[in-house]
Amino acid sequence: MSDYSTNNFTNPSTFILLGIPGLETAHVWLSIPFCTMYAMAILGNFTILFIVKTEPSLHEPMYYFICMLAITDLVLCTSILPKALTIFWFNSREIDFSACLTQMFFIHCFLTTESGIFVAMAFDRYVAICDPLRHSTILTNCMVAKTGLAIVLRGAVIVLPYPFLARQWPYCRTNIIPEPYCAHIAVVNLACADIRVSSYYGLFVLLCVLGLDVIFIALSYTWILRAIFRLPTKDARLKTFGTCGTHLCVILAFYIPGLFISLMNRFGQNVALHFHVLISNLYLLMPPMLNPIIYGVRTKQIRNRLPRIFAQK
Template sequence: MSDSNTTHFTNPSVFILQGIPGLEMAHVWIAIPFCVMYIIAVTGNFTILFTVKMEPRLHEPMYYFICILAVSDLVLSTSILPKMLSIFWFNSREIDFSACLTQLFFFHCFIIMESGIFVAMALDRYVAICYPLRHSTIVTNHMVGKIGLAVFLRGSMIILPMLLLVRQWSYCRTNIIPYPYCAHMPVVGLACGDTRISSHYGLFVLFCVLGLDVIFIVASYTQILRAIFRLPTTDARLKTFGTCISHLCSIIVFYIPGLFLSLMSRSDQKMPQHFHALINNVYYLMPPMLNPIIYGMRTKQIRDRLLHLFIHKGT
């Protein structure tokens, strides 16, 4: 711990993760709901993957997209939660510099990947509703695999410059990160010198990458709603719109709080640091926890298969 006030060092051997500053005495209790959320996220997403794998009728593009989303949620939550719990329960605050950069890469890469998956799923719904007769020939299982690979490569290529910039800075202030995980802005905030390029690149990722994703999703749903309103009966409209509810719920959970928190972290609002850190931690666990619940409850085929499995085991 004596290294925490060292000055003028480049690429420190370790960072010190502070957890949630101001709430250190409550870390043991705070970890309990986070642990429960993580268990729900892991169990729920593995259940989705197992259900789709075991049910041949679910081997379709829509459910493969859900599986890709489940894998992304698993990696996203696992990239930060185990270390976070070790800080809260075992006071294991040190993290190697390279391990910190690795965590930063996976954390941000899979946030970008998740956004890309939502865009792909919106386009899938657009084709299914606006061009139903061509859906099976346009969106094939092979195409889903290509989209999944493209989404991962896009996330990696976007975050790689961010990682390289973080690695090149000199850290002459402190090596204490006031969060329980390594994220871009908290790490850059420890660097000395002019780090505006990192800050500007972070804003580019937020507005030009995630912002464009939102625009594509809105454009897709604009066309979807136009197609739905052209349907002849109210029942047909409700049934068709019902196929989009799960996707829309996941989008709301992912984008709305994320945009608010990103803007809040860059503003000059004098918000208590512990409150800001706590809300960030809760937010990044919400999509991995809620997505399997949303798709498990709202998607009839998955729900029916799960009920069949539980009833079959119970008899």
């Protein structure tokens, strides 16, 4: 019980993750949808990776970016769910201080990486629709690989200050985190020091990094829509829009809930804590589950490949 104490202490070696505060008695039942979403995310994203790997006709920039998104989603949900399920099933709430900071890094790094992949996908669709004759010369396999590496490095460099700043603060109030994972702001809020540097840096990442990504994506799709509406026939417009409509669905599913969560963090003081934590968890778990479903349903090449896989099985 001493680990759960809120009495004064100096930098704890462990933190206590509460899971879903206020719903502790329902943790076993809550684990069912969480576990189902995790299983669907694992199965769906590995299926996407397998299809692209085994189908030579899909060895194109668009599908390489889809594979990058699938890998990012796998890492993101795996950074969260295993520990959350041990809380729900075994009441194993302790997490080592270093492990907590590592989890924080992976969560925010791959959220930033996912945003960067969406920018790359928007650029790919822009070139394919607005300048199709140069698409194969601009987005070569080498350029796609370099772009993917740059996106991952950008995410790592931008998020690296999060755990370093969090490690330097003294923690002398409590070691209890009212969530099932170590989010950046949830950890630094436990510090008994002026954490404005961490807070301002988090706001900088939100506005200047993710915000710029949204602007670049919006500009790309503005030019794409202008090019689509200039096409001579309705069938041509619908067919061309279908090639980027799937990406739009995935992008909106990522950014709109993220904006809602951000506003709720800052202005939702009257929102029940358990509702806030549930929504935050769903925001991190829904995209990894939904992305392969959206691509499987809306992308003809992937959809046509699925029955062949099951027939072979």
